[in-house]
Amino acid sequence: MIEILSPARVATARTSGALVADILQTLRTRTVPGTNLLEIDGWAKEMILGAGAQSCYVDYAPSFGRGPFGHYICTAVNDAVLHGRPRDQVLAPGDLLTLDLAVAQDGVAADAAISFLVGGTGDPESVALIAATERALAAGIAAAGPDARIGDLSHAIGTVLGEAGYPINTEFGGHGIGSTMHQDPHVPNTGRPGRGYRLRPGLLLALEPWVMADTATLAIDADGWTLRSATGCRTAHTEHTIAITEDGAEILTLPTH
Template sequence: MIEILSPTELQRAEASGSFVAHVLRTLRAEAKTGTNLLEIDDHARRLIAEAGAVSCYVDYAPSFGRGPFGHYICTSVNDAVLHGLPHDYALQDGDLLTLDFAASVEGIVADAAVSFIVGEPASAGTSAEDARMIAATERALEAGIHAAQPGAKVGDISAAIGAVLGAAGYPINTEFGGHGVGSTMHQDPHISNTGRPGRGFRLRPGLLLAIEPWVMADTAELVTDADGWTLRSATGARTAHSEHTIAITDAGPKVLTA
């Protein structure tokens, strides 16, 4: 399903995007050395309740997971990159943490993710590589957003993302990528993190897209934890993930989760 939102729905989408951005800013500021992942998850739950929003994750049960997810935010640490299931773990200095959060406000979903280093770097070399990898996903996200012009095609977004990640030397996994959002969290079109320009669905004003470049330092292969959800690099390499929800407008792409 691909939804094209009305102007009224797009106004509600802006509220959703602002809320998701607020939650990620709040939880990132609180993610310090010694913070437990379950504390982060519980604070996400409370922020959702206070805003009258609806979690996209707690009852989420897709075919690829061991659902329902049962938590309110994805917390992926170090070699975990996607769908990190919150568990009893206290963050340590130098951990590379990704927070991925989606929620619905007044019936419209926004989705975003951010990666960052917790506390003091574990070592200068590790810190520099982590920073380089995070920056590559952020640059790829910017490139993908810039390519998401009305009249362009999904392949143009994928090609822009892939060009940045490939130039930075990272292998690219195509199993999971960006996607449409609207009244539900995961919709068509799928947005691969690499591809050929000029192909796929033509972008129209009113379309909402979650664009999410992610990489693993030295592999494109994922493995799944025993929890049935958390996806990790097959080599144990560290990972990074950046994501925004955007609206396609007549004037160009508009970031809703900045």
């Protein structure tokens, strides 16, 4: 299903997006060496429910997972990159942590992810990984607008990731979002310009460039959810929800403070 939101529903999406962004920034500030992933999950739960919102993850049970997910946020560490299920793990200085959060308010969802180094410093490879996903996301957003096609966004994202020297996996990527978290159209992280669905005002997309340092192959944990690099290399993942407007794209998941 491809959903086109009314202006009123896009306004609701702004509220959901701001909540997602503010929770992620609060979690980033609280997370230090010695923080347990289960603590992060608990903090996310408290903030989501405290805002009167709903988690998109707790009852999430797609065909590719061993569901339901049962937690409020995805926490992926170092070689983990997607669907990281919180577990009893204490973070160390220099760990590369990705937090991925999707929340719905008043029936409209927003989705975002950030990658950062625990303690604020780490190896140059990790810094480069994170920076590449951030640049790719900016390029994808810049390519978005009415009458652009999905392939234009995918091409913009993939060009940045490829020029940075990273293999690109196309099994998982960006997606439509609205009354549910995952909708059509799929937005691969590489593609050919001028191809695919033509964007329209009112369409919401979650764009999410992610990379693994030296492989495009994923491995799955015994938990049935957490996806890791097959080689054990480090990974990064950055995501925003955007709304297509009459003259471009609006980022909905920017923090308010």
